[in-house]
Amino acid sequence: MRRQHTAIVQLTLGVAAALVTSVFLAAPPFLIPTLTRDMGLDLSSAGLIAVLPNLGLVSMLVVWGGLADRYGERGALIVGLGLTTTAAFGAASASEPEILGIWLLLGGMASASANVATGRIVIGWAPLKRRGLVMGIRQMAIPLGVMISATTVPPLAQSHGISGAMLLPAVACAVVLPWCLFGLRTPTRATAEVPRATSQKPVNPYKISRYLHRVHAGSAVLAIPQFVLQIFGLVWLMEGLGWTAAAAGAVVGIAQFLGALGRVLVGAWSDSSGRMNIILHVSGAGVLVLLLLGLASYMQWDALAVALFVIATCLSVADNGPAFTAVAEHAGPFWSGRSLGLQNTTQHFAGFLVGPAVGVLLEHLNFSLVLGLSALAPAAALWLIPKKDRRYEHGAT
Template identity: 45%
Template sequence: MTQTVAAPHAAVPTRAWVVLALGLLAQAAGTLLVSAPVYLIPLLHLQLGVPLAAVGALTAAPTLGMVLTLVLWGAAADRFGERWVIAGGLALTTAAAIAAAVTAAATDALVPLGIALFFGGAASASTNAASGRVVVGWFPRHRRGLAMGVRQMSQPLGVAAAAVTVPPIASAAQTSGVFVAISALLVVLTAACAIGIRNPPRPQIAPASAAGSAPAGSSVSAAGSAPARPAPPPNPYRTSAFLARIHAVSVLLVVPQFALATFGMVWLIAGLGWTPAAAGLLMGVSQFVGALGRIVIGALSDRVGDRVRVLRRVAVAGVIVMALLALVALAHGAIPAGFAVGGIVLVLATVVSVADNGLAYTSVAEAAGSAWAGRALGVQNTGQFIAASAVGPGIGAAIALLGYPLVFGLIALAPLIAIPLIPREDRHG
């Protein structure tokens, strides 16, 4: 008898790449809204004199909103599918962006704007939770590292877009103009995702074995009862500590990422004397290069076949570049062309700081399995954004008290602590 064997590396359907592209753009647009307050810091702090800790609290408002809804959005994606979770979440994000524009035009107070941004972050979390699940559903394992690397470009691309566009728009049209522009973009992407995204095929779950077996060809058990219900997949958090360890590692590695994204531009301006336009452009370049780096790292993990080993090397690199940045911040005045050297090292540190996300997300999704991926990615995002929401006010206050060099050095401890927590081998659900 001839048996047909499936090709080990089946082709990825075109639909998968279309859905991936839309998910990337959706999350990038949400990140643009969440990151906009960061690039309002030069206007609010350096020109209007708002304390750095207060501005840091404003930047934390959208990430705090994300923290409270990520798991809920992930559970919704597991139950209802990715299409309407992403499209519906973007519609709510659009409403929050419009509210932010109206609020910013009506008053200079930061609290009402922070409330609007809080709800914007809560809504935009839908794209974080659901777009990662799309990768697991549409792509085979041998392409998931690359696909998740592409998907994970969304965060640095959104930050890059904010870095390049927010300062000039704020200069020309104030804070309200920034959120008007973001609202227009979100309207377009909401419609595109509602039309173009399709839920991936869901794998069939094997039925639980029954006591005794029915005769061949019978549709009922020997006792005449209906077929047994499919056995639900086990809770991956109860079968292994792998997911918990990856979550903890990701929380630690997100500290330098958000610290540099939030205060890197301010350091360039206040510490090295860069102009706001030049600093914004450099931050945009660093985030764009970081986005490309995520693709390279994801493809490398596919080639190596060991995601946690690559993740460990990224963490080691994170310690090195943050320590180097601390030294440059301390001694840039004594370094020839310290103005330029500081910018180069900041770009290098930023690229390394964003490289781990795709690896960790892919590891979480694969270990959780398709039935738990949405919830597990929601937990993954929640932990990261809890840390991120503390970075704004916490690091801002620390910089005001201790200065940039010492704070950069302290941030290097986060990836150092993460290294021994990284599991020794991958796990697949």
Template identity: 40%
Template sequence: MRRWMMLALGTAAQTVACTFLYGLPYTSEALRRDNGLSLGQVGLLVACPTAGLLLTLIVWGALADRFGERAVITSGLAMTAVLLCLAATVNGLVPLGVLLALAGAASASVSAASGRLVIGWFSARERGLAMGIRQTSTPLGMGVAALTVPTLAAHDGVGGTVLFCAALCGVVAVLVGSLATDPPRTARSAGQEPAANPYRHSALWRIHASSALLCVPQFATNAFAMVFLIDVRGWSAVHAGRLLVLSQVLGAVSRVLAGRWSDRVGSRVRPMRQLSVCIALVMGATALGALRPSPLTDLAMVLACGITASTNGLAFTATAELAGSAWSGRAMGVQNTGQNLAASLTPPLLGGLIASAGYARGFMLAGALAVAACFVIPSVRIPAAPKPTAAPKPTSPPSPAAPPAPERDSRTD
């Protein structure tokens, strides 16, 4: 039961961090009203937390490797809560931007350490499912933000909204600090060599690169699904939003099912490669639907929004297993950084292409990058979980697996 408690805590921590990060755009009108800012200045403020997060993910990962997950998540969420409380008391572009950037930097602790906490408590036979569940924290956080932040911003302004996010972070920080337990680590005996750097081989770099490529179709659909349905299919904003709620549910379910699939076949990269092909096909169908609109266009877009999210948990699980317990925090920090960079660059760059060449070409490019990811994904052998010889103790998690060696395959190196 303890491992499921750790999963719940890790998922809750990531969910409240996502509520803050993805909820801030819903305060745009309140930012303009309360602070007298232009739309460009509002956009700059909304980007500040992501900028802070990107700059500190690897640092937080290294701290998790050194001091453990519980301390990193608790301190990071506590700092986020304090900084958001301070942000609620200030006005103006510069002071608010600085505090939001610092809060984003503090919240990066959760992205860097919560996945490591989950991985360490589950065996190789369950990690895919566990990380798939943990990855649902992104749509969960977006859902909480969509349900609460617009109303709070309208009635209580920006200050009330950030205080709400601060309260969420503070409550979960207390829960993690009081209930979480770091997974056990293998003690290094005197004179033993430190763990080898997993980045000496190409497999981990290729996981990072392929995952970043697969972020493009994911955020192409997330960023442009609403306007696509309005422009191409003539939906109202309200009805398009309701349809896209279904796509978020499908995205969450696809992450869990993909993780379970990877556990059953004993591989993270094989399902990841096969899902990349599916993503390319669905993006191609969406591009075709843009050229010849029909009710099938709506179905293609909903499926695209769902399936493009399916590989996230697989990539993070593969990263942790390839890096090994001594390096997994830093490796997952690098993984998060690459994904967030791709997510940040996709909307403006792809938006420019769509504005000049149309939705079809934009979605075709996203599908082509999914095809490219198929060839970048390495072939690696993940060690099978050892068969238990005795009834496991309820409080003892499995030891983290050592990093697997790449297979000798024409698709690697």
């Protein structure tokens, strides 16, 4: 009973830490209209600044994962969250795009700790038969963070500028930090999983099979439509459909909220149906919906296009929970930090490329074609993703 209570507390704190860092990471894309209007940046340059947190994230995920593997999740998370808070306040005080970009990059580097450590904490305290559900709840924090940014950052940026908008994630991180400081507990590794002799070392799961390589690759391509919709969805609604910033932000927020609920349902579903099986179903649905979205946008069927945008957004984030759970389950307790770091690295590297690349494409192609082309990503995932799950089974060398 005591362990169950502790697990609930750790899940709550893990979700809170993931939520506030997600708000920080998601805020810059919603500053794009302000960056182009007030700072005179073109769409490509604004898109680059918007993905700088993802670049920072990519550069440090494996490092934070290694620190969590060696020294424990609690210390890594608290230090990283404190640094993210500092960077968010720095971004709020920036008056030049270059300085803003530096703080966003540093904040992304620091927030990588939460991406890795909260996943390890949640998996470490969760019972085996509920790991998919629990990870789905934790993963729910990411789209919820995007939802908060989508509904608050555009109007804040319009009325108070970039500084006012960036105070939101800064204050949110500052509020959650002391709760994590006093409440987080590092999960105990199962005795059966600890090497029996000090000379033994845990086996590198990447040398056992290509399973993790394929999960990482499949998740990376599935992240492409997620970032396309997240970064440029607001721009499409405003410039393509002529919506106001508040109305467009509300639609993006609703889509992210529904995506968050979907992650929980999909996570619970994966506990009974298998992680890879669920990801393959989501990928197939994603191909169809993105093609229909591109067609509806081209035909100017606005109501249908908006509805499909919401569905596509939900599908684009639905695979994350089962994929993260599968990676942690296969990597085992001594490699899960680094493996989750690599999982996040591949996804956010794709996101880093999406910002400037799609910005350039949109200077030559219309939104409809770009949205339709995004269907190529889940189509590729159908070939990359393994067909069956593989859990931790390698012990030590």
